[in-house]
Amino acid sequence: MKSLSFNWTQIASLSTSSVTCKVIPKNLKGRNKSSQDWLQRQLNDPYVKLAKYEHYRARSAYKLLEIDNQCKILKPGQVVVECGAAPGAWTQVAVSRVNSLPNDKDKPQGIVIGVDLTSIHPLPGATFLGGKDFTCPKTQQQILDFLQGRKVNVVLSDMAPNASGTKALDHENIINLSYSALRFAVQHSAIGGSYLCKIWEGFMSQKISEDMRKFYKNVKTIKPPSSRSDSAEKFLLCRNFLGIK
Numbered sequence: 001m002k003s004l005s006f007n008w009t010q011i012a013s014l015s016t017s018s019v020t021c022k023v024i025p026k027n028l029k030g031r032n033k034s035s036q037d038w039l040q041r042q043l044n045d046p047y048v049k050l051a052k053y054e055h056y057r058a059r060s061a062y063k064l065l066e067i068d069n070q071c072k073i074l075k076p077g078q079v080v081v082e083c084g085a086a087p088g089a090w091t092q093v094a095v096s097r098v099n100s101l102p103n104d105k106d107k108p109q110g111i112v113i114g115v116d117l118t119s120i121h122p123l124p125g126a127t128f129l130g131g132k133d134f135t136c137p138k139t140q141q142q143i144l145d146f147l148q149g150r151k152v153n154v155v156l157s158d159m160a161p162n163a164s165g166t167k168a169l170d171h172e173n174i175i176n177l178s179y180s181a182l183r184f185a186v187q188h189s190a191i192g193g194s195y196l197c198k199i200w201e202g203f204m205s206q207k208i209s210e211d212m213r214k215f216y217k218n219v220k221t222i223k224p225p226s227s228r229s230d231s232a233e234k235f236l237l238c239r240n241f242l243g244i245k
């Protein structure tokens with residue numbers, strides 16, 4: 001990885017160059033309209049270019065970097081459980097910020113464990129449970145076995161179901177995933193811990209925020225700059241876990 005610091009000048013210059021010199025994809029034959037649109041957007045997206053340049057596994061790294069730069073969630077020595085970790089871009093950010101490799105011998109060493117339905121290419125400093133459904137009690141028990149009694153400081157969920165195209169159904173499915181990670185966070189977090197999850201806006205957004213407020217002192221909605229403006233995606237950040245009363 002070249003550098004974990006992201007640089008607005010780089011983004012701006014890449015962005016400008018993509019405006020003046022828009023890439024028109026070749027070989028579009030056989031692709032449907034939405035697949036063509038996706039390819040065109042990828043080829044002209046400054047974050048996709050920057051992710052390649054900085055050796056992140058996906059552009060999604062910048063969402064966590066931007067949120068963490070703003071809110072300072074991740075710190076050296078923390079225990080992080082990441083739900084929906086593949087291909088591992090958020091994990092790259094988490095490993096660096098909690099010093100789980102450890103890169104800095106003078107700072108406390110953290111732990112990062114990531115789970116995904118699909119397999120994940122190994123990453124030094126992280127432990128992956130690939131091919132596992134986070135919502136299964138057996139998977140959660142494997143995480144706990146690995147942690148050997150250590151409480152979790154940060155639960156991250158970027159889990160997303162396969163989109164069906166039906167907005168309300170997709171919303172309900174992602175909210176159910178967020179509830180699953182919330183339940184885990186509430187049961188296994190250290191007092192003061194944080195929970196960050198991705199949702200797609202919809203009729204249950206208000207309800208899950210209210211439920212979060214029962215367990216966390218602060219809950220806020222964040223839309224980082226790298227999250228596409230035409231996407232219903234938002235992030236809920238819960239801070240200062242109060243414990244179970």
Ligand SMILES: C[S@@+](CC[C@H](N)C(=O)[O-])C[C@H]1O[C@@H](n2cnc3c(N)ncnc32)[C@H](O)[C@@H]1O
Pocket residue numbers: 057058060061083084085086087088089090091115116117118132133134135158159160161177
């Ligand atoms: C947007 S991607 C995550 C990207 C990741 N944060 C990164 O930066 O590389 C969403 C992931 O959630 C995973 N996922 C969806 N449902 C899941 C579940 N029940 N258990 C574990 N992973 C799940 C998907 O397999 C997919 O890889």
